[in-house]
Amino acid sequence: MKTYTAGDVTLERVREYVWEIPREGKMGTPARVLASERLLSQISEDKTLQQLRNATQLPGVTKYAVCMPDGHQGYGFPVGGVAGIDAENGCISPGAVGYDINCGVRMMRTNLTMDDVRGHEEELVDALFDAIPSGLGGGGVVESGIDTVNEVLERGMAWALDEGYATDADLAHCEDEGVREESDPSAVSTKAKNRGKNQLGSLGSGNHFLEVQRVTDVFREEVADAYGLSEGQVVVLIHCGSRGLGHQVCTDYLRKIEKRHSGLLSKLPDRELAAAPAGSRLAEEYYAAMGAAINFAWVNRQLVMHRTREVFEDVFDRPWRTMGMELLYDVAHNIAKKETHVVRVGPEGRPVGDGEAVEREERELFVHRKGATRAFPAGHPEVPGAYLDVGQPVIIPGSMGTGSYVLRGGEASMELGFGSTAHGAGRVMSRTQAKKDYWGGDVREELEREHIYVKAQSGATVAEEAPGVYKDVDEVVRVSDALGIGDTVARTFPVCNIKG
Amino acid sequence: MSYALREHTADIGVEATGETISDAFAAVADGMAAAMCDDIPAGGTRFALDVRAESREALLFDYLDELIYQRDVRAVLPVENEASVREDGDGWHLNGSARGVPLADLSAREVKAVTYSEMVVEEADDGWRAHVVFDV
Numbered sequence: 001m002k003t004y005t006a007g008d009v010t011l012e013r014v015r016e017y018v019w020e021i022p023r024e025g026k027m028g029t030p031a032r033v034l035a036s037e038r039l040l041s042q043i044s045e046d047k048t049l050q051q052l053r054n055a056t057q058l059p060g061v062t063k064y065a066v067c068m069p070d071g072h073q074g075y076g077f078p079v080g081g082v083a084g085i086d087a088e089n090g091c092i093s094p095g096a097v098g099y100d101i102n103c104g105v106r107m108m109r110t111n112l113t114m115d116d117v118r119g120h121e122e123e124l125v126d127a128l129f130d131a132i133p134s135g136l137g138g139g140g141v142v143e144s145g146i147d148t149v150n151e152v153l154e155r156g157m158a159w160a161l162d163e164g165y166a167t168d169a170d171l172a173h174c175e176d177e178g179v180r181e182e183s184d185p186s187a188v189s190t191k192a193k194n195r196g197k198n199q200l201g202s203l204g205s206g207n208h209f210l211e212v213q214r215v216t217d218v219f220r221e222e223v224a225d226a227y228g229l230s231e232g233q234v235v236v237l238i239h240c241g242s243r244g245l246g247h248q249v250c251t252d253y254l255r256k257i258e259k260r261h262s263g264l265l266s267k268l269p270d271r272e273l274a275a276a277p278a279g280s281r282l283a284e285e286y287y288a289a290m291g292a293a294i295n296f297a298w299v300n301r302q303l304v305m306h307r308t309r310e311v312f313e314d315v316f317d318r319p320w321r322t323m324g325m326e327l328l329y330d331v332a333h334n335i336a337k338k339e340t341h342v343v344r345v346g347p348e349g350r351p352v353g354d355g356e357a358v359e360r361e362e363r364e365l366f367v368h369r370k371g372a373t374r375a376f377p378a379g380h381p382e383v384p385g386a387y388l389d390v391g392q393p394v395i396i397p398g399s400m401g402t403g404s405y406v407l408r409g410g411e412a413s414m415e416l417g418f419g420s421t422a423h424g425a426g427r428v429m430s431r432t433q434a435k436k437d438y439w440g441g442d443v444r445e446e447l448e449r450e451h452i453y454v455k456a457q458s459g460a461t462v463a464e465e466a467p468g469v470y471k472d473v474d475e476v477v478r479v480s481d482a483l484g485i486g487d488t489v490a491r492t493f494p495v496c497n498i499k500g
Numbered sequence: 501m502s503y504a505l506r507e508h509t510a511d512i513g514v515e516a517t518g519e520t521i522s523d524a525f526a527a528v529a530d531g532m533a534a535a536m537c538d539d540i541p542a543g544g545t546r547f548a549l550d551v552r553a554e555s556r557e558a559l560l561f562d563y564l565d566e567l568i569y570q571r572d573v574r575a576v577l578p579v580e581n582e583a584s585v586r587e588d589g590d591g592w593h594l595n596g597s598a599r600g601v602p603l604a605d606l607s608a609r610e611v612k613a614v615t616y617s618e619m620v621v622e623e624a625d626d627g628w629r630a631h632v633v634f635d636v
Contacts, residue, residue: 046509073509075617075633099613099635136536136610137575137603195572205610206636244572247613247635251565254616259554271557271616430507431636458607460538500610 004037006044009053017479018416020064021049026269027056033067034416036479042428042471046073048080054269055083060090060278062343062365066417068372069479070426070471074098076272079371080426084418087338087364091264091275092283094257094290096368097336099250101290102297103208103241104332105395105423106174107406108305111324112234112316114214117495120315124212125453125496127311132210132304133202134500135457141201141303149193149245149296152200153185156295157302165299165306173384174330175374178298182338183291188245189252196245196296201303205457205500207465208240210304211397213404213492223408223489226390227328235492236325237404238304239397241334242297249293253286278366287366290336301330328406329384329393333423336368339382341418367418375409375421375486383409394486396477398425400454401447401467403493405477412484421486422477425470438463447494456499465499503531508633512611513618515631521621522585524628525560525594529567529581535634537608540579544601547574551594556621559585559592560630564614567598576600577608611636 002013011019011033019040021031031052035043043049048071055065055077062084071080076095083096117124133139142148151159157178160166171178185193203210215233218224229235242249257274258265260282265274276283305327309320316323345361376383378391387393391408398404402425413419429437440459443466447454456462480486501523506513514531518524533540551566553559567578578598585594612635620631 048509075511075615075635079510099615136571136577136608191569195569198575199572204612205608206612244568244612248569251613255558255562258558271619274616427510430509431512432505432507458538458609461609464609 004040006049009049017483021053027053028061029056029064031056031065033071034479034483034485035069036475039069039471039475039479043067043071048073048078051076051078052081054273055081055096057269058083058085058091058093058096058273058275059264060086062086068417068420068422069476070422070424072426074370076270077370080422081370082372082417082420083368084341084343084365085368087278087366090278090366092278092286092336092366093273093275093368094250094253094286095272095274096370097250097290098334098370099247100241100334101246101249101293102332103334104297104301104330105237105239105397106301106305106330107328107395108236108308109228109324109326109328110234110236113232114234116316117234121453121496124315125455125498127315128210128308129455129498131307131311132498134498135205138202138500140199141307144197144200146193146197149197150185152299153183153188153292153295155179156298160299160302166302170302170327173327173386174298175332180291180294182288183295184288185292187285187289188249188292192245192248192252195248196243199243201300201307202243203240203304203500204243205461209497209499210308211237211497212495213237214495215490216403216493217491219488219490223390226387227393227406227489229406229490234495236308237395237397238301240301240304242293243300245296246293249289253289257282294332294335298330329395331373331393331395333373334370336366338364339367341365341414369420371423372420373423374419375413376419377409377411377413394421396422396424396473398473399467399470400452400465400494400497401450402473403491405473405488406490407477407480407486408489410484410487413486416483416485421480425473425476427469428471429469431464434464434466434469435460438466438468452494453496454499461499501527503527503534505531505535511633512636513631513633517627517629519627521628522583524630525563525585526581526583528560528630528632529564529578529583529598532564532567532611532634533577533579535636536611537577537606541601541605543605544576544599546597546599549596552591554591556592557616557619559594560621560632561614561616563594563596564632568611568613574600575603577603577606609636
């Protein structure tokens with residue numbers, strides 16, 4: 001059997017692009033990395049594999065903890081990590097969701113082509129940058145009070161619909177129709193709400209962005225037709241999350257769990273994996289608070305999209321509806337959700353790793369996806385009606401210089417990764433190193449030579465997000481496609497990009 | 501007291517030292533400000549903080565979380581941090597202050613949250629050392 005050793009971790013090659021860290025010591029299950037050898041060598045350069053191995057120690061982890069092809073080191077739980085944890089006897093871990101709850105991506109179609117946009121690029125990037133709040137202290141599209149925040153937390157995009165910021169079609173094309181029903185605003189602290197009330201409808205900073213793109217390639221015509229995508233078409237990609245409100249929800253529950261479930265925490269290898277036992281009051285409260293933050297993030301992206309429609313109306317001097325500016329899909333990539341999956345069950349009737357399995361059963365799991373995208377295949381009941389026959393859209397942003405991809409949930413995603421695939425290109429270089437290697441002005445000029453117009457709050461952000469700090473998104477998507485966890489539908493290339 | 505920004509694939513680490521634990525805590529807070537902003541302007545007014553927690557590590561976590569919270573609700577970047585840390589009857593206690601520079605006056609990147617990942621708070625031969633990874 002072919003093996004790959006990195007430090008104290010040895011992986012066995014199960015088959016092409018599937019690597020397994022066998023169960024040993026305190027690991028509850030094996031762990032798996034879905035990657036080519038080149039991506040695996042990048043993944044193994046930092047502490048990703050150790051964090052993945054640690055994740056298998058969470059009580060109730062089933063089958064295996066999985067690292068997607070774009071995985072890299074996070075805090076506690078790796079970015080690109082997926083764990084399906086028994087919702088009856090297991091636990092829920094805020095650290096395995098991440099601080100930016102429902103950080104995610106949405107793509108909006110237009111019926112414009114590059115011929116319509118050419119010559120307007122700089123006007124467009126300036127107008128978008130002026131209109132869409134970004135960076136630290138940039139405010140939001142809506143300056144709200146606590147009452148409004150509570151409504152957003154409770155109702156998600158239904159609130160945006162009632163307030164005139166969304167259409168019925170927007171809701172129909174959002175994961176879970178833009179609302180997590182099991183949310184409870186009263187489980188969200190006043191502190192979190194105070195942070196959120198001035199940030200509703202804002203990008204934030206770091207790797208968050210809004211990008212106007214053109215579709216350069218279509219790989220699966222039939223699926224692209226269902227998604228309304230064709231070569232030469234202009235689309236808009238929005239990447240942001242739940243802002244300070246979501247960060248505070250994660251922080252609050254990490255600390256509450258640490259205090260109330262210290263016994264469980266003392267058995268875990270990393271304090272950032274702090275977990276509330278399934279069925280405990282805190283597990284239920286966190287799930288409800290996380291759901292509320294998920295709703296906040298959907299409204300956040302909706303308001304940014306609403307403002308984008310207004311900017312296009314100004315720049316192209318016509319109503320947004322005549323430009324076909326419809327939501328293709330909005331998909332979360334930092335989330336935990338109760339889902340039913342087929343898992344291996346051991347002699348005692350509890351979900352276990354492959355080795356001890358005596359039978360397979362459908363079980364309700366808390367599927368934790370941190371930097372991973374839900375990727376349900378055609379026919380799955382949770383795929384929106386418009387896409388039921390072709391599979392759920394998956395949006396994988398690349399870097400400012402390399403383009404992005406639209407995929408559809410693949411048939412093998414359920415078996416290999418609890419219905420998940422990658423969420424981006426995945427970093428390979430630290431921000432500190434990026435600032436040593438790149439200067440924001442040079443990066444911007446280089447991109448302009450490629451006719452990509454970038455506007456950011458700071459040059460340092462441009463340097464930190466330079467294309468060279470990311471893995472090869474083409475390789476990430478190629479592996480996803482080859483494994484059948486996400487099938488390539490179309491490729492897009494940046495036209496202009498605004499960053500916080 | 502001093503700090504240095506440490507590399508981390510996706511996030512950012514701050515390593516700080518101080519003659520006392522109070523100095524080390526304030527140095528981590530200054531490092532967090534440096535992770536957000538390269539050139540800090542003059543101006544702004546000082547504000548006070550009061551934080552209690554059950555352990556040294558929890559106190560450092562809650563202190564930095566409070567600074568992030570104050571940043572968002574006051575719309576200021578907390579810089580020139582001062583801290584006084586002591587153990588009292590039922591845990592650890594920090595009195596501190598920071599100069600809050602209006603965010604409107606600077607160009608800054610967001611630190612989302614403080615994490616426990618790889619956190620170190622330890623007494624060394626020549627003082628105190630702390631290491632914190634921030635989610636950015």
